[in-house]
Amino acid sequence: MSEQDTFNNDLCAFLARATTPFHVVSALAEELAAAGFIALAEDEAWSLQPGGRYYVVRNGSSIVAFGIGEQAGPEEGVRLVGAHTDSPCLMAKPSPERQRQGYLQVGVQVYGGALLNPWFDRDLSLAGRVSFRDAQGQLRSALIDFRDPIAVIPSLAIHLDREANNSRTINAQTDIPPILCQLTEGEKVEFRALLRERLLQEHPDCGAQEVLDFELCFYDTQPAAVVGLRGDFIASARLDNLLSCYVGLCALKQWDGVSSVLLVCNDHEEVGSLSASGAQGPFLASVLERMAGDRAAYARLTDRSMLISADNAHGIHPNYADRHDENHGPLLNRGPVIKINASQRYASNSETAGLFRMLAAEVEVPVQSFVVRSDMACGSTIGPITAGAVGVRTLDIGVSTFAMHSIRELAGAADAANLVRVLARFYNFPGALGAR
Template sequence: MTVNSTTDIDGLLGFINASPSPYHAAENLAQMMESEGFLRLDEKQTWQLKKGGRYFYTRSDASFVAFIVGQDMAERGLRLLGAHTDSPCLKVKPSPELNNKGYSRLGIEVYGGALLNPWFDRDLSLAGKVSGVDEDGKLVSALINFEKAIATIPSLAIHLNREANKNKSVNAQKEMNALLSGLREDFSFRDLLLAEVKVEHPELNFVEVLDFNLSFYDVQAPATIGLHDEFIASARLDNLLSCWLAADAIRHAGVEQTTVLMCNDHEEIGSRTEAGAQGTLLNDLLARLVPEAAQRQQLVRNSMMLSIDNSHGVHPNYSDKHDDNHGPLINAGPVIKFDADQSYATSSDTAAFVRWLAAKEPALALQSFVTRADMRCGSTIGPLTASNSGIKAVDIGNAQFAMHSCRELAGVDDAHTMRALLDRFIACEKIPF
């Protein structure tokens, strides 16, 4: 089995740029699949699935699932690609208006484990979901994206804090409220949202905003940078890079093998929601695919998951933060992630299987990552999915710098290598253990 694959880097950058929130990511993935002939499903309805059929749906507008119904599902199992649509960010509080000292600001709360310092002095916009009522009094909702920079979080001048470059800590409650404009006594954030909804969705006849889930984001567009354009610089590489690569692989996959792409929301905050990996999303799909319990168990044990989430590349300025034998390099191949306490789902069997796939001609480079013995690693949807479903899993991802910053860095070559590895995984007829 040989697979030579590349991915469309410009398409990747465009997808990330158009996906400033999990809602937008899920909708853009849906549009991608629909353009390839996948059929949209609704979890509230009865499904009539066919062999060779290609389908997709969303849950809570922010988690995305696409799947192909292959042959002999129970005997061959399924190939599951897992990623997540959310990224650490700054969210707008429910009652955010802060008007004092001649300025209008918005109060924020931190979503996930964000690096806070990079958010200062950036050109920020807002995107997400707005819910309200229309002219007939019906509940309606819409996605919005201001696109232009409407806010910033100015740093305090060094003259007013001479210790700013020494052990700087950030108080998110006091120091990260977003500056929106000079003070206007009639300022209402909900009125601002209502006006934006009317501009973007005039057909909905919105008359009142009841609630919202909105995130700030840096408007600087994704780009390839470096002396030889070898790096990808962008917000939300963790984990929209993985979402794109997995979606690109499944939309070009054949229909013989049952394949599932599952991009969960809420990974960055523990996945404990109906749309997260600790919810029922995967098991609900498995019950639809194979209603009979014994056959479904057979399917599960013949299946495997690649939990695709970026890894920490060894930073040349902070190389002592890595184990000497496990410092992945950007553009040196995808990284298999290990943890003795199973914060990553990788086992020796699943790692060996991935190495076996990569060794096929032409060989694909792989790397390994484990944290220093005196540090804790992060977590992914891999162990949660494996424990909830019983499906074997391996955690793997591309090396990157500045994880959880509002501007991250990954490798162009790694994107192509990961895409090729995903194609080999999907095409494999049987999991050999």
């Protein structure tokens, strides 16, 4: 098995574990702890040492991992990589029970800019965080994941919607509540009772007495896989943006200990990032300030630092090539993509892009560029948000992807491993990152 095959197998295993932002952070924390990173708590004093490896979690759904340079401490600048832990999905409503025509359904909200059509006729499961009262009357929370396919959203047959292939639209209130089971006559099912039963199965000692609330996401149970006649592609749910989270983790684990480095994986990017744990919140700035030691040192730190925001890019689709600028259509398996937008929807500039091209050339990885068509709106990332909130120089890059925001996305089998090589070089690049 080649090095790329081994990497992709590990990536697929990570994607299988990381079914919600809470499970993403749990998996990342487990990997970091195994690599010698020490868990910190925000409500405690920190004693950071040169050469030390640390991580801190906020809300269970965002994480910052960092290393203090032995030869170049935080004041000399920090090499930052950013990604996000959330993906578009369907989330259960607080009072979700719907009993229609003898079926139990779950009412859902659409989280983020989900492509809804692919959610039909998939084997769905449910996972997330549940808050409950234990036997001692204390409020506690725990993660659950049903893992098995427990729900489905059946399509309406073509015979009952003859225009389905021409003009089908989806009503998010009425068309997409998943079906969980068929009920017997007179049967009533309480959703919270189902969750309590699941809590006790996964956490037998939790003592759950009453489920108080929850944040639960439906997801596709079809596992990630390497696909294509020649194994050219990776197909999976949540490639946007868990691929970047995993790539950042793998690069961070190759840190040589010389310069200070950091990986931030924020929640809530798909809904604007404005939250205590999102990129528009204070989490990253708080960690950087504590790394610096005081406010003046923090100002010097941010001026000497650089962030690479890693978030998937739109690969040029062979069936829809006209949706791209003719000179900026990234191909899968042709290297990471620098994302550029004159209106600052991406935060890249000539200096940060030039450094990335130089680093990529040093490790023999090709680089592509993406610019949205001038007559189309452009998406955005945590890059401009972080640059505006923290004041750090920023580059937006990503791996070329098809079907972004679908329940199953497609990326090149070579691209993730190649991006690890570039980001590892960024973390371990000797000397300053260039003049401000």
